[in-house]
Amino acid sequence: MARTDxxxxxxxxxxxxxxxxxxxxxxHDGLLRLARRMLPAAGVAEEVVQETWMAVLRGLARFxxxxxxxxxxxxxxxxxxxxxxxxxxxxxxxxxxGQEDDQPFEPERFDASGHWKEPPTxxxxxxxxxxxxxxxxxxxxxxIETIPPRQAVVLRMRDLEGLSxxxxxxxxxxxxxxxxxxxxxxxxxxxxVLEHYLAGDSAP
Amino acid sequence: xxxxQQIAALASAYADGELSGVEWAELRMHLWLCPPCRKYVExxxxxxxVLEKLPTDEVPQEVQSELLGRFKQWVADGAPAEDDPFDx
Ligand SMILES: [Zn+2]
Numbered sequence: 001m002a003r004t005d006x007x008x009x010x011x012x013x014x015x016x017x018x019x020x021x022x023x024x025x026x027x028h029d030g031l032l033r034l035a036r037r038m039l040p041a042a043g044v045a046e047e048v049v050q051e052t053w054m055a056v057l058r059g060l061a062r063f064x065x066x067x068x069x070x071x072x073x074x075x076x077x078x079x080x081x082x083x084x085x086x087x088x089x090x091x092x093x094x095x096x097x098g099q100e101d102d103q104p105f106e107p108e109r110f111d112a113s114g115h116w117k118e119p120p121t122x123x124x125x126x127x128x129x130x131x132x133x134x135x136x137x138x139x140x141x142x143x144i145e146t147i148p149p150r151q152a153v154v155l156r157m158r159d160l161e162g163l164s165x166x167x168x169x170x171x172x173x174x175x176x177x178x179x180x181x182x183x184x185x186x187x188x189x190x191x192x193v194l195e196h197y198l199a200g201d202s203a204p
Numbered sequence: 205x206x207x208x209q210q211i212a213a214l215a216s217a218y219a220d221g222e223l224s225g226v227e228w229a230e231l232r233m234h235l236w237l238c239p240p241c242r243k244y245v246e247x248x249x250x251x252x253x254v255l256e257k258l259p260t261d262e263v264p265q266e267v268q269s270e271l272l273g274r275f276k277q278w279v280a281d282g283a284p285a286e287d288d289p290f291d292x
Contacts, residue, residue, distance in 0.1 A: 184215065
């Protein structure tokens with residue numbers, strides 16, 4: 001019985017506290033974890049997410065439903081983070097993109113002619129099974145916290161939040177090619193973590 | 205012709221259906237002939253699925269209450285609006 005965006009927005013405008021609690025519990029953790037990768041200084045991400053919630057409320061009258069409510073909230077967050085970084089004389093990690101594109105992909109797994117040196121081995125579990133294992137879930141989260149911030153931000157928006165590639169490019173003001181490289185490098189690193197657990201017995 | 209390293213670099217774009225027709229056809233042909241790359245693409249798809257299913261943490265009680273307090277205040281103030289929520 002999840003409410004549609006339109007119903008939620010109407011309920012919020014009408015002052016419905018349960019609607020607000022529902023929206024917060026659905027998005028707060030994701031917003032905060034994303035913000036922390038953009039603004040790592042202690043406490044700043046928390047402040048910006050709080051500001052974001054207030055901006056969401058004050059902007060509700062203008063929400064037209066052209067994007068999903070989630071996409072709209074993430075757009076507000078990234079804009080707030082940008083403003084905050086600018087005010088502190090910094091820029092978000094997105095202003096200097098590009099160098100990743102030129103590096104060869106994962107050189108240690110391939111030989112000089114680009115053939116697999118260490119081919120992928122079979123995995124012994126399903127996605128559901130993987131997430132049931134506490135240590136696997138913790139390792140995935142840890143990987144997302146430690147990969148470079150640009151990769152983490154794209155990964156969170158695309159795979160954890162389900163935004164489209166077009167939306168992510170728009171919000172982050174990056175090119176399609178850049179986004180694709182960042183996303184794949186991020187997924188590749190999470191895949192390597194999973195490989196460690198799921199092919200652990202047969203790996204050398 | 206792309207080698208395995210170049211194919212693997214495009215695995216996410218392939219899995220997400222974001223390749224052009226020509227590139228897509230080249231990958232498809234390579235994957236048909238190359239079990240390791242095929243396995244790699246499958247594992248990237250599995251990784252994506254795991255990430256999509258990754259549960260979020262609950263919001264701490266004090267944060268919930270703090271935000272709810274601000275929401276009540278916003279309602280009490282007559283739900284003030286701002287022209288452009290994307291800017292200061
Ligand atoms: Zn291959």
